[in-house]
């Protein structure tokens with residue numbers, strides 16, 4: 001289950017209802033989904049989508065999403081680090097960013113435009129995060145460099161990050177549950 005940290009206030013929320021309520025207050029959607037069929041590392045992308053077909057259809061109707069796919073990243077995925085670097089700087093999209101995690105984990109930082117504190121939302125298997133269009137945010141994988149996630153799109157061809165160049169991302173370490181993040185630069189030393 002997710003963990004929500006508010007680094008500037010040295011607070012951590014780990015109860016589902018607390019996390020959901022806090023995120024709703026800053027416009028971020030958070031849900032937990034359970035699969036209708038058993039899935040594991042060997043499941044195909046089609047099986048993953050089938051296991052959550054009901055939730056996906058509901059979300060498509062709610063948000064006007066047209067397509068759903070599965071992204072599956074491993075430490076040895078070609079060009080992983082350049083791909084991750086596109087999203088680890090503060091940015092926003094013209095579309096909602098929907099991620100439902102089926103394996104691995106990652107951390108979203110969100111900087112609300114109302115001036116409330118930056119939050120760090122660590123998501124893992126079973127967690128769905130909905131980051132609305134226009135939200136300032138950035139995303140990192142954890143040190144295990146592993147994630148598998150369902151993505152929903154209104155228009156997959158238009159999904160491009162717009163960078164804020166605020167530099168705010170540099171002030172927050174992407175700690176995954178506070179323990180195991182190692183910056184990729186250090187891993188290469």
Ligand SMILES: [Fe+2]
Pocket residue numbers: 087091092093097137138139161
């Ligand atoms: Fe993004």
